[in-house]
Amino acid sequence: MLKVQEIRELIKLVDQSAIDEFTYESDGTTVTMKKSGAESTAAPVVQEQRPVERPVETTEIREPEVKVEEKKETVHTEQTDQEEPPADFDxxxxxxxxxxxxxxxxxxxxxxxxxxxxxxxxxxxxxxxxxxxxxxxxxxxxxxxxxxxxxxxxxxxxxxxxxxxxxx
Structure with missing residues (x-):
């Protein structure tokens, strides 16, 4: 099973790439990510596949979409008189x-x-x-x-x- 951090990294990579859909399968688990429309969003869907012992009626289940919003934070630091000016370099x-x-x-x-x-x-x-x-x-x-x-x-x-x- 993928860790949450690994899934986040995959979301970022899919979001930044030209790929519209991404599927990863491992050890009975499937992760599918799809971009929707003009928005650049990736929706991870994790499904665990387990063997079914008897027939089960199936109904269509809408998969949840996760929208990835990029938040930019600015950090303001106070400059003190002790800080050096930017170094002169070649x-x-x-x-x-x-x-x-x-x-x-x-x-x-x-x-x-x-x-x-x-x-x-x-x-x-x-x-x-x-x-x-x-x-x-x-x-x-x-x-x-x-x-x-x-x-x-x-x-x-x-x-x-x-x-x-x-x-x-």
């Missing part, structure tokens, strides 16, 4: 894959780089773990790290900026 080191970013080779070690660290083209700045493979990410430029954009252990997307570098 280059962003981005994640080459989806995964989890680690700033050090193991939990007991220091971070590969911190703000203010000098880097060369072949300097390892972090590790991105994807599917149990640990991929070392190199700076690809020489310069100074002026901003660290991702926390240790945070999930990152393909192309997401990880560090900002002021080149030499």
């Amino acid at each position: 280059y962003e080191i981005v994640s080459p894959m989806v995964g989890t970013m680690y700033s050090s080779p193991n939990p007991e070690s220091d971070a590969y780089v911190n703000k203010g660290a000098k880097v060369e083209k072949d300097t390892i700045v972090c590790i991105v773990e994807a599917m149990k493979l640990f991929n070392e990410i190199e700076a690809e430029v020489s310069g100074e790290i002026v901003e660290v954009l991702v926390e240790d252990g945070e999930l990152v997307e393909y192309g997401q900026p990880l560090f900002r570098v002021k080149t030499k």
Whole structure:
């Protein structure tokens, strides 16, 4: 049986895609999602299939539709006098894959780089773990790290900026 979070992710994927209908069957359970009309909604229908021992009269049952509404929340933060202005940078080191970013080779070690660290083209700045493979990410430029954009252990997307570098 799919977990609620997995069903929500499927709804988002179907909603964002050009697919009008999606059906998934596993272990006697069927999940069907359909978009209706011009609206972009996905309606999950979960049915458990059980063996029937005797004939049963069937009646048409209307399947419930679930409308997915996107809510955008804005978070306002107060700026204090202690905050630094946005860093001046020439280059962003981005994640080459989806995964989890680690700033050090193991939990007991220091971070590969911190703000203010000098880097060369072949300097390892972090590790991105994807599917149990640990991929070392190199700076690809020489310069100074002026901003660290991702926390240790945070999930990152393909192309997401990880560090900002002021080149030499």
